[in-house]
Amino acid sequence: MALLTIQDLTLGYDNRILAEHVSFSVHEGDYLCIVGENGSGKSTLMRTMLGLQPPMAGQILFGEGLKSSHIGYLPQQTPVQRDFPASVREIVLSGCQGRCGLRPFYTAEEKALARRNMERMGVLPLQDRCYRELSGGQQQRVLLARALCATGKILLLDEPVSGLDPQATAEMYAVLKSLHREGVTLIMISHDIAAALPYATHILHMGARAFFGTREEYLDSAVGRRFTQREVEL
Amino acid sequence: MIQTLLQYLQYPFVRYALIVGVLIALCSSLLGVTLVLKRFSFIGDGLSHVAFGAMTIATVLGISNEMLLVLPITVLSAVLLLSAGQRAAVKGDAAIAMVSVGALAFGYLLMNIFSTSSNLSGDVCSTLFGSTSILTLTVREVVLSIVLSVLVVAAFLLFYHKIFAVTFDETFAQATGTNARLYNLIIAVIIAVIIVLAMNLVGSLLISALVIFPALSAMRVHKTFLSVTICSAVLSVACALAGMLISILGGTPVGSTIVAVDALAFGIFTLIGRIKGGISHA
Ligand SMILES: Nc1ncnc2c1ncn2[C@@H]1O[C@H](COP(=O)(O)OP(=O)(O)O)[C@@H](O)[C@H]1O
Numbered sequence: 286m287a288l289l290t291i292q293d294l295t296l297g298y299d300n301r302i303l304a305e306h307v308s309f310s311v312h313e314g315d316y317l318c319i320v321g322e323n324g325s326g327k328s329t330l331m332r333t334m335l336g337l338q339p340p341m342a343g344q345i346l347f348g349e350g351l352k353s354s355h356i357g358y359l360p361q362q363t364p365v366q367r368d369f370p371a372s373v374r375e376i377v378l379s380g381c382q383g384r385c386g387l388r389p390f391y392t393a394e395e396k397a398l399a400r401r402n403m404e405r406m407g408v409l410p411l412q413d414r415c416y417r418e419l420s421g422g423q424q425q426r427v428l429l430a431r432a433l434c435a436t437g438k439i440l441l442l443d444e445p446v447s448g449l450d451p452q453a454t455a456e457m458y459a460v461l462k463s464l465h466r467e468g469v470t471l472i473m474i475s476h477d478i479a480a481a482l483p484y485a486t487h488i489l490h491m492g493a494r495a496f497f498g499t500r501e502e503y504l505d506s507a508v509g510r511r512f513t514q515r516e517v518e519l
Numbered sequence: 520m521i522q523t524l525l526q527y528l529q530y531p532f533v534r535y536a537l538i539v540g541v542l543i544a545l546c547s548s549l550l551g552v553t554l555v556l557k558r559f560s561f562i563g564d565g566l567s568h569v570a571f572g573a574m575t576i577a578t579v580l581g582i583s584n585e586m587l588l589v590l591p592i593t594v595l596s597a598v599l600l601l602s603a604g605q606r607a608a609v610k611g612d613a614a615i616a617m618v619s620v621g622a623l624a625f626g627y628l629l630m631n632i633f634s635t636s637s638n639l640s641g642d643v644c645s646t647l648f649g650s651t652s653i654l655t656l657t658v659r660e661v662v663l664s665i666v667l668s669v670l671v672v673a674a675f676l677l678f679y680h681k682i683f684a685v686t687f688d689e690t691f692a693q694a695t696g697t698n699a700r701l702y703n704l705i706i707a708v709i710i711a712v713i714i715v716l717a718m719n720l721v722g723s724l725l726i727s728a729l730v731i732f733p734a735l736s737a738m739r740v741h742k743t744f745l746s747v748t749i750c751s752a753v754l755s756v757a758c759a760l761a762g763m764l765i766s767i768l769g770g771t772p773v774g775s776t777i778v779a780v781d782a783l784a785f786g787i788f789t790l791i792g793r794i795k796g797g798i799s800h801a
């Protein structure tokens with residue numbers, strides 16, 4: 286059984302439908318890349334998968350013991366965070382909050398987990414630094430460490446490289462690649478398909494003519510050829 | 520000067536005022552950071568006007584312990600305003616503006632029609648700016664204030680990490696299994712209690728200043744959530760004490776003196792922040 290199965294999902298807000306008949310499944314170890322035009326509903330799909338908003342129709346099924354709250358999430362950055370007074374450690378630790386329930390403090394294990402994930406993302410030396418003083422790439426790695434505290438299994442990433450300079454972008458892709466090698470399942474939204482394509486195992490193309498398949502199938506498909514060709518021409 | 524001060528301290532009402540003032544200052548500073556960063560400050564503003572409206576109703580009805588009416592109304596409004604902000608029927612801040620201005624007008628109207636007092640504008644003024652109410656607290660009000668303050672501080676300590684998570688990134692918290700709606704609600708209720716408490720000290724128009732100034736000052740200098748929280752609590756208490764002492768000695772209005780001291784502290788902290796920033800950038 287798959288980790289996540291999306292069945293005939295309809296996405297949208299109020300009366301406006303963004304996408305219909307979205308179906309795909311994600312298995313352990315997949316690296317799914319979601320692409321498509323701006324406004325095609327990629328972020329909406331992710332928010333729906335996270336249970337932040339109800340689907341207009343269709344189902345999201347969790348398998349293999351995965352619970353909806355055990356999904357790590359890297360949101361598109363909000364302006365609030367930009368000037369938030371918080372240390373790296375405080376932020377990474379807050380990734381454990383979902384497991385706390387009503388318990389008002391973090392356990393020693395949770396603190397150790399936060400420390401391990403900071404080490405994994407290479408931000409342990411920054412743990413007492415203020416988040417808002419870090420570079421864009423460092424900030425994203427802090428948020429990744431936080432997401433890893435919520436789960437070791439599956440991460441949803443909404444445009445993790447937007448706003449990063451080329452070097453930080455390359456580093457981010459390398460970090461994600463190593464996480465994928467360690468067995469973390471990744472679902473990533475990207476508008477830079479050319480850069481994301483080499484890493485992905487599967488592609489979901491949102492839009493009027495939706496597509497889901499492996500990377501190879503995508504490269505062979507009409508929609509994939511058009512999209513990648515255009516990237517090459519640009 | 521010390522002599523005069525000691526002499527004043529012999530009066531129980533002065534001691535009550537100092538105790539309650541310090542507690543209120545402590546409570547009001549705790550959620551300042553959350554209020555500023557969650558763009559909740561306008562809710563605080565709206566609620567303080569609601570509290571004013573409720574206060575006038577209590578006065579008109581002749582209820583002796585006004586807090587018993589003002590507190591439930593303000594808490595209820597906080598809950599309603601928050602859920603209005605989440606459903607988008609009326610846009611959140613428009614709803615708040617409506618409620619806040621409406622309550623202000625309604626309150627003034629009520630006072631005008633029903634007030635038997637000969638000094639109407641004086642009454643309105645003291646509800647808005649809290650000119651003397653802190654010095655006229657009854658023992659019952661003092662006890663109620665102490666109980667509410669203890670509850671606020673306890674709730675804050677209990678929910679500290681959750682408040683952090685929800686303030687820093689509500690979406691992430693919600694997605695990973697934290698009940699963000701519940702904690703938003705708790706935050707709103709705590710804010711409402713703080714506002715009702717603080718009305719005694721500074722009056723309903725100046726409450727926002729009491730809540731927000733210490734947090735903004737602390738954020739100029741400190742970089743972590745914990746240190747900002749502690750610093751703004753200490754700063755708020757210090758400013759309130761200084762403000763009250765100055766006003767007792769100088770005969771100035773309590774609320775505006777405290778806010779003036781808070782503003783002065785903000786200026787100093789901004790300066791310190793600049794200097795520190797300058798050094799670390801060099
Ligand atoms: N909360 C919302 N309410 C109503 N419409 C929204 C909301 N969020 C996004 N939209 C609309 O949905 C469309 C798709 O948004 P989004 O899922 O963010 O697209 P993408 O991430 O693919 O660029 C956009 O046209 C946007 O205006």
Ligand SMILES: [Mg+2]
Nearest residue numbers: 327328329361
């Ligand atoms: Mg998007």
